[in-house]
Amino acid sequence: DTGVSQDPRHKITKRGQNVTFRCDPISEHNRLYWYRQTLGQGPEFLTYFQNEAQLEKSRLLSDRFSAERPKGSFSTLEIQRTEQGDSAMYLCASSPRTASSGNTIYFGEGSWLTVV
Amino acid sequence: AQTVTQSQPEMSVQEAETVTLSCTYDTSESDYYLFWYKQPPSRQMILVIRQEAYKQQNATENRFSVNFQKAAKSFSLKISDSQLGDAAMYFCAFQGGSEKLVFGKGTKLTVNP
Numbered sequence: 001d002t003g004v005s006q007d008p009r010h011k012i013t014k015r016g017q018n019v020t021f022r023c024d025p026i027s028e029h030n031r032l033y034w035y036r037q038t039l040g041q042g043p044e045f046l047t048y049f050q051n052e053a054q055l056e057k058s059r060l061l062s063d064r065f066s067a068e069r070p071k072g073s074f075s076t077l078e079i080q081r082t083e084q085g086d087s088a089m090y091l092c093a094s095s096p097r098t099a100s101s102g103n104t105i106y107f108g109e110g111s112w113l114t115v116v
Numbered sequence: 117a118q119t120v121t122q123s124q125p126e127m128s129v130q131e132a133e134t135v136t137l138s139c140t141y142d143t144s145e146s147d148y149y150l151f152w153y154k155q156p157p158s159r160q161m162i163l164v165i166r167q168e169a170y171k172q173q174n175a176t177e178n179r180f181s182v183n184f185q186k187a188a189k190s191f192s193l194k195i196s197d198s199q200l201g202d203a204a205m206y207f208c209a210f211q212g213g214s215e216k217l218v219f220g221k222g223t224k225l226t227v228n229p
Contacts, residue, residue, distance in 0.1 A: 033216065042120075042207050042219030043161070056216065091161065104151075105217055107161035 002026075004108035006092050012114045013082055020078045021111045025094030032075050033105060034067055035091040036060065043091055049075060050097070082115045089113070118143045118210050122220035129198045130228050136183075137193045137223045139208030148212040150184065150191045155222075156204040164206070167191065195225075203227045 005024040013019050025032045030051050035043035046065070047057045051072035061067075064082075069075040079086055089110040119142045129135035141150070152164040167175045167184050174182050179199075183192045195202055208220040 031215070035217075040221075042209075042221050043217070045216040045218070048216060056214065093161075104163060104166060105211075106163070107153075109160040 004092055004094050004106055006090075006108040006111045008111060009109065010112045010114075012116060015084060015115055016081055018078065018080045019082060019113060020076055021090050021092075021113075023075045023077070023092030023108060025074070025092070026096075026106055029094035029096050029106075030072065031095045031097055031105075032069055033093040033095075034075070034077050035093065037089045037091055037110070038087075046077075046090075079113070082113075084115045087113055087115045118145075118212060118218045120208055120210050120218050120220040122208055122223050124223045125221070126224045126226070128226040128228060129195070131198055131200060133198055134194060134196045135198055135225065137195075137206050137208075137225070139191045139193070139220060141189050141191065141208070141210050141218075143189070143210065143212060145212040148210060150182075151209040151211065151217070152180070152182070152191075152193045153207045153209060153219075154202075154204045155207065159204075161207070165193065198227050200227050200229060 007022045033048040034046040037043040046061050047067050049069040064080045067077045089112050091110045093105045093107045095105045121140045148169045150167045153161045154164050155161045165177045165180050179196045181194045205222045207222045209217040211217050
């Protein structure tokens, strides 16, 4: 069990560029979540998948944001036409869907995005 | 919609002493989970302790324990015998039927030697 892995860990991009983040969940975890965290705030929910199905999206997820989990394993979060307000840490998390887990969600180390 | 409130932006404690972090939440659901997560500087979010709402007994994990008051919608975290490594941001989180976690704004804990 290697934990939730995110790549890249840091990304600096110019306003208007597209960026993509990848998340590899813990093996056999069928739920995968994306959160956004700005400095001094708690994480805010963006979206989550059960296997390859995207079950819920937050209103925070504007049409410039798209998330996929094509084979029910890794996931990508793409931000198109980045804006300075997109600067934040993007956290990925996963959980197993078993009764014994108590729905505990495990987080990765996050991907820092700076839009300049 | 559920909300989670952490009224203490910052707290400090002397090494080896005990500190309590406060958390209140608002929900109309009866079945849910509550969590405390720890986030050290530039490090990942780590689960500290979890409480199932249907359990009356307060959860305990080594030096960490909670005081869960369901009627008052209160979920405080007590850290006993504080250690320097306990210094971090602590987030209280709620998880109901929608599966997603709703976080408070966090409490920054400083441990003084």
